[in-house]
Amino acid sequence: MSTASKGFNWIKAAPWLYTAALFILWEGAARGFNLPQYILPAPTVIAQAIVQYWSAIWKNSLQTLYTTLAGFLLAVVGGLALGILVGWSRFIYAGLYPLMVGFNAIPKVALVPVLVIWFGIGTVPAILTAFLIAFFPIVVNVATGLATIEPEVEDVLRALGAKKMDIMLKVGIPRSMPYFFGSLKVAITLAFVGSVISETVAANSGLGHMMLGAQSQFNVPLVFAGLVMLAIEGIVMYAIMAWIEMRMTGWAHRSQTMAA
Amino acid sequence: MQPLVTIDKVEMRYGGEDGLLAVRDLSLSVAKGEFAAVVGPSGCGKSTLMKLVTGLYIPQQGVVTVAGSRVTKPVSIVGMAFQNPTMLPWRTTLDNILLPLEVVDRHRRRLRANKAEYVAKAEALLETVGLKGFGQKFPWQLSGGMQQRASLCRALIHEPDLLMLDEPFGALDSFTREELWCIIRDLHAAQGVTIVLVTHDLREAVFLADRIFVMSSRPGRIIEERAIPFARPRDLEIMYEPAFTDVVHELRGSIADARKAA
Known part of the structure; x- marks a missing residue:
């Protein structure tokens, strides 16, 4: 609270100050070392490119956002369902866990050609790549939450005649919610990785496709413009997920709220 | 009086034939x-005893009987409280206390229609343990002692015939512990519930109990049974009387022997 009494909240301002500092350093380096635009364009040049190509950037950003969100939503539904299934029974857990680890170890970029064979070039492989890459952390987190029920709570309820279903509904699933909402932040960032990977390999639109085209024409400022847009979309979605996490599971963050 | 709980020559081994033998030839009746x-x-297998009586474990040998019938599955007429209050942090204290009602068959059907009646009962219980008006607080907003009181309310809400307490005061400071001893003493007097308290605090056991069972080290069995004659209601002052201290001292001797024998 000492920051508030001084009139200016440095903590609140810190993200903006650091971001501004990064861009100023970047601008200074690009100008000072006289770097050519096709190596590292200065932020002002990138800003010009964003303005100049705005309609294309906007259209492709929306496409990437759409495939990312679609894949992410599939991952949420699928990850939650599979996580509960895996957390439900030790038998399913023991059987599926090595399979999932193995599957997760496969670089998803290697799957894009397969997806293209199945579904053709375009939106569907991007959505599916985003889904495949984002759903593993959700499964693992939900299953962890279910697996760490305090044995005493389980005893209290089982002694009263509770069925497995009761324990899951009353204790297991609410308990795993902080893990689930926490994993959404990881999953949404991974979903962006997945959709952009797929767009750079096989697509007609999206930021990945746009950047690939710009690169082949040596339009490096436009490549960086795409990167900036990706970063912005990533930050916004991450912030939304963090906000949802706070709203839904405030009880799990009690130490922070108590301290505040 | 007829026994509510009898344990007759029970043997319980964990993890199959060659597993850890937790209790052997365990017999007692309450x-x-x-x-x-x-x-x-x-x-010494105190917690095993808890789980045998509540039907969470079924013994390999011997018979556990609660309220006249042999225990072969969890018995819903017991309430349990542990050293760790294990309140669910996403529920208010009141909703935590109501949790058993959502599970026990005969209550869960009536719960929705008769919510007000049950809430009133939970609030009355909260008042008896000195937590009046704390129902809407979340458990993590309460101190350790208050959480433990709430956990007692949760154990009592479904009007169990038998209350099983597994070192419920172990993690509390000595003043809070004495307060809760008095609360338990009064609850027992007022509600006529049968209580089995598992503890390692001998003063606590002598202050609260009518009868004390001393268990041997593993594999556990009862090596001494002792009636505590002090008149009720007992005052905390009793703990400073020579007769009280003598009982505690003798019990301490028995346990020391049990440890040496191990």
């Missing part, structure tokens, strides 16, 4: 309305 305490060296 009368209806009685306050029994079980004391013993650590690792």
Whole structure:
């Protein structure tokens, strides 16, 4: 609270100050070392490119956002369902866990050609790549939450005649919610990785496709413009997920709220 | 008085034929309305005893009987409280206390229609343990002692015939512990519930119980049974009388022997 009494909240301002500092350093380096635009364009040049190509950037950003969100939503539904299934029974857990680890170890970029064979070039492989890459952390987190029920709570309820279903509904699933909402932040960032990977390999639109085209024409400022847009979309979605996490599971963050 | 709980020559082994033998030749009986305490060296199978009586474990040999019928599955007429209050942090204290009602068959059907009646009952219980008006707080907003009181309310909400307490005061400071001793003493007097208290605190056991069972070290069995004659209601002052101290001292001797024998 000492920051508030001084009139200016440095903590609140810190993200903006650091971001501004990064861009100023970047601008200074690009100008000072006289770097050519096709190596590292200065932020002002990138800003010009964003303005100049705005309609294309906007259209492709929306496409990437759409495939990312679609894949992410599939991952949420699928990850939650599979996580509960895996957390439900030790038998399913023991059987599926090595399979999932193995599957997760496969670089998803290697799957894009397969997806293209199945579904053709375009939106569907991007959505599916985003889904495949984002759903593993959700499964693992939900299953962890279910697996760490305090044995005493389980005893209290089982002694009263509770069925497995009761324990899951009353204790297991609410308990795993902080893990689930926490994993959404990881999953949404991974979903962006997945959709952009797929767009750079096989697509007609999206930021990945746009950047690939710009690169082949040596339009490096436009490549960086795409990167900036990706970063912005990533930050916004991450912030939304963090906000949802706070709203839904405030009880799990009690130490922070108590301290505040 | 007829016994509410009898354990007859029970043997319980964990993890199959060659597993750890937790209790052997364990026999005891607790009368209806009685306050029994079980004391013993650590690792003597006190918690196993809890789980046998509540039907969470079924013994390989011997018979456990609760309220006249042999225990073959969890018995819903018991309430349990542990050293760790295990309140669910996403529920208010009141909703935590109501949790058993959502599980026990005969209550869960009536719960929705008769919510107000049950809430009133929970609030009355909160008042008896000195937590009036704390129902809407979340458990993590309460101190350790207050959480433990709420956990007692949760154990009592479905009007169990038998209350099983597994070192419920172990993690509390000594003043809070004395306060809760008095609360338990008064609850026992007022509600006529049968209580089995598992503890390693001998003063606690002698202050609260009508009868004390001393368990041997693993594999656990009862090596001494002792009636505590002090008149009720007992005042905390009793703990400073020579007669009280003598009982505690003798029990301490028995447990020391049990440990040496191990």
